Amino acid sequence: MRITVSGLPGSGTTTVSRLLAEYYEFELISSGEIFRKIAREKGMSLAEFGAMAEKDPSIDLAIDNNQRAVIHSHEKLILESRLAGHMAKDVPNVLKIWIKAPLPARVKRILRREKSISFDEELERTIKREKSEALRYMSYYNIDINDLSVYDIVIDSEKWNQYQILDILRTAVDSLVGPE
Numbered sequence: 277m278r279i280t281v282s283g284l285p286g287s288g289t290t291t292v293s294r295l296l297a298e299y300y301e302f303e304l305i306s307s308g309e310i311f312r313k314i315a316r317e318k319g320m321s322l323a324e325f326g327a328m329a330e331k332d333p334s335i336d337l338a339i340d341n342n343q344r345a346v347i348h349s350h351e352k353l354i355l356e357s358r359l360a361g362h363m364a365k366d367v368p369n370v371l372k373i374w375i376k377a378p379l380p381a382r383v384k385r386i387l388r389r390e391k392s393i394s395f396d397e398e399l400e401r402t403i404k405r406e407k408s409e410a411l412r413y414m415s416y417y418n419i420d421i422n423d424l425s426v427y428d429i430v431i432d433s434e435k436w437n438q439y440q441i442l443d444i445l446r447t448a449v450d451s452l453v454g455p456e
């Protein structure tokens with residue numbers, strides 16, 4: 277069983293992915309972490325590296341080709357990233373999950389996580405980052421990041437906390453593979 281977990285910034289994809297990986301003892305791979313690592317190595321912020329990726333398709337292509345390879349080469353996998361569901365679109369035996377939450381709720385969470393200066397500053401930064409990503413994914417892959425039709429499950433992380441979401445997803449996973 278392979279599970280992809282995707283969502284916009286602050287939706288809770290990292291948190292849910294970690295809980296799922298721990299519960300099922302699956303390997304967890306996050307493309308966002310790879311993107312962040314490369315940005316750090318270049319001494320760039322996420323926004324600066326995103327702007328570079330708008331001009332240099334090879335950055336996203338490398339990360340997203342890696343996602344495709346990872347999906348095919350792992351059986352017990354949680355793949356967490358914005359595009360993981362799309363990269364797994366035609367792959368059998370993959371459960372594709374999208375975690376959503378309203379923008380203000382997501383920004384409040386990022387504020388806590390990134391220890392940003394203010395809500396307004398983080399709101400502006402998040403909107404800018406989402407615009408950059410949406411532009412790249414449409415231009416490089418013809419993917420509309422807001423098209424949720426590829427997902428098997430769409431769940432609102434403002435309605436349930438991360439543990440309740442884990443319980444809901446466990447029901448879905450166990451009914452597909454049977455309880456461990």
Ligand SMILES: Nc1ncnc2c1ncn2[C@@H]1O[C@H](COP(=O)(O)OP(=O)(O)O)[C@@H](O)[C@H]1O
Binds near residue numbers: 289291292438
């Ligand atoms: N379902 C949830 N309800 C409330 N808070 C959550 C939920 N999921 C995650 N969080 C919190 O929101 C913050 C951002 O979560 P994170 O998983 O890092 O988001 P993402 O990886 O989607 O950007 C974290 O501090 C986390 O503890």
Ligand SMILES: Nc1ccn([C@H]2C[C@H](O)[C@@H](COP(=O)(O)OP(=O)(O)O)O2)c(=O)n1
Binds near residue numbers: 284290311336359
């Ligand atoms: N396939 C991917 C995965 C992530 N990214 C970018 C999107 C984000 O700006 C960074 C970090 O992603 P990550 O999911 O860790 O960060 P957020 O959860 O969005 O705060 O990587 C990407 O461009 N392509």
